[in-house]
Amino acid sequence: MIKEVKEKESVFESLSDLGHEQVVYCHDKASGLKAIIGVHNTVLGPAVGGTRMWMYENEAQALHDVLRLSRGMTFKNAVAGLNAGGGKAVIIGDARKHKNESLLRAFGNFIENLNGKYITAEDVGMTARDMEFIKMQTDYVSGLPDYLGGLGDPSPHTAYGTYMGMKAAAKVAYGKDSLEGKKVTVQGVGSVGKMLIEYLIKENCEVFVSDYYQDRLQEVANQHKVTAVGLEEIYDVEADIYSPCALGATINDDSLSRLKCDIIVGCANNQLEDEEKHGDQCIDKNIIYAPDFVVNSGGVINVYSEFMGGGEKWTQAYTEMIYDKSLKILQTSYNERKNSQQVAIESAMERINSIASIH
Numbered sequence: 001m002i003k004e005v006k007e008k009e010s011v012f013e014s015l016s017d018l019g020h021e022q023v024v025y026c027h028d029k030a031s032g033l034k035a036i037i038g039v040h041n042t043v044l045g046p047a048v049g050g051t052r053m054w055m056y057e058n059e060a061q062a063l064h065d066v067l068r069l070s071r072g073m074t075f076k077n078a079v080a081g082l083n084a085g086g087g088k089a090v091i092i093g094d095a096r097k098h099k100n101e102s103l104l105r106a107f108g109n110f111i112e113n114l115n116g117k118y119i120t121a122e123d124v125g126m127t128a129r130d131m132e133f134i135k136m137q138t139d140y141v142s143g144l145p146d147y148l149g150g151l152g153d154p155s156p157h158t159a160y161g162t163y164m165g166m167k168a169a170a171k172v173a174y175g176k177d178s179l180e181g182k183k184v185t186v187q188g189v190g191s192v193g194k195m196l197i198e199y200l201i202k203e204n205c206e207v208f209v210s211d212y213y214q215d216r217l218q219e220v221a222n223q224h225k226v227t228a229v230g231l232e233e234i235y236d237v238e239a240d241i242y243s244p245c246a247l248g249a250t251i252n253d254d255s256l257s258r259l260k261c262d263i264i265v266g267c268a269n270n271q272l273e274d275e276e277k278h279g280d281q282c283i284d285k286n287i288i289y290a291p292d293f294v295v296n297s298g299g300v301i302n303v304y305s306e307f308m309g310g311g312e313k314w315t316q317a318y319t320e321m322i323y324d325k326s327l328k329i330l331q332t333s334y335n336e337r338k339n340s341q342q343v344a345i346e347s348a349m350e351r352i353n354s355i356a357s358i359h
């Protein structure tokens, strides 16, 4: 179980609990950069994972996020079959107000200092154009725009992989992977969420959406046949499938007491507020929960492919494998009535330990 970092007496205690190798605090007075890079595990290869820019209320919250996110990347990259370890970075600030060239380039210098131990890309609040500024200072960046030879925004691949995971979950819950006629709530219609709803609409799902930004919500509601609902209301919609595509920890005591769905599958990282407790509650409530790091690896598959020269066909093939990997994990969880997050972590650790033993 992951406890709040702020409850800990020392950062080292958190690092030891979660198994991190290294955490780097990055500060640049001139640009106002305040960032934290978390390198969780590099057994399989360099730590690969995006950078998130968010309005954290305090440093403890940012540290808590980066520690959870980087650990999740270790499992995600392992299950996806990549030769990459887990890492992640967070920049403290409002991406709409504080992000600029100097801040991003200062951040790039810190990544360069790690000499290839950590490779970054986009996450919440970051774009392919931002990666271009980071690239001016370091080569350890992926998710670059196509005019720089990159494979561009990883979000479409994340959306497709999440859709694959949703179909696998439907197969376990309903016996067939068609989503035809299902009611789906999509929380967060950012880069990934808005692409996911396109697949759902094509399969004739009834889609309900929410977003923190009203302008974004309205834009999506104007473009697609979806119903916009409030930030809190989303948990009370009587849907078959809940898809968390915003930030983490939305599967918690409150939401689980309100959700009436059969399936939870979304792209957001770290959806379970408490992996053990809320993963177990999903089993008790007969909800098929598809572990986030299993279904949302399409983006990192694309980022890794760009960095290693895998190409588009390779990316597509690996992203499609998310269906089979999700099916195997969810079927085991369903048959054994075992916390699906635990099943998925065991699968990731099995690969990491087996590769570690051949070094």
Ligand code: NAD
Binding pocket: 122, 123, 124, 125, 154, 155, 156, 158, 187, 188, 189, 190, 191, 192, 193, 210, 211, 212, 213, 216, 231, 245, 246, 247, 248, 267, 268, 269, 296, 297, 299, 300
């Ligand atoms: P994004 O910033 O483009 O979109 C996130 C959206 O969620 C924003 O529109 C934001 O306003 C909204 N949001 C925030 N809090 C909300 C709330 N409480 N209720 C409703 N909406 C809320 O980010 P994204 O790239 O679409 O990523 C979404 C999630 O998926 C994140 O958790 C991210 O870490 C994860 N993820 C993204 C990728 C990727 O390829 N982009 C890959 C793997 C995982």
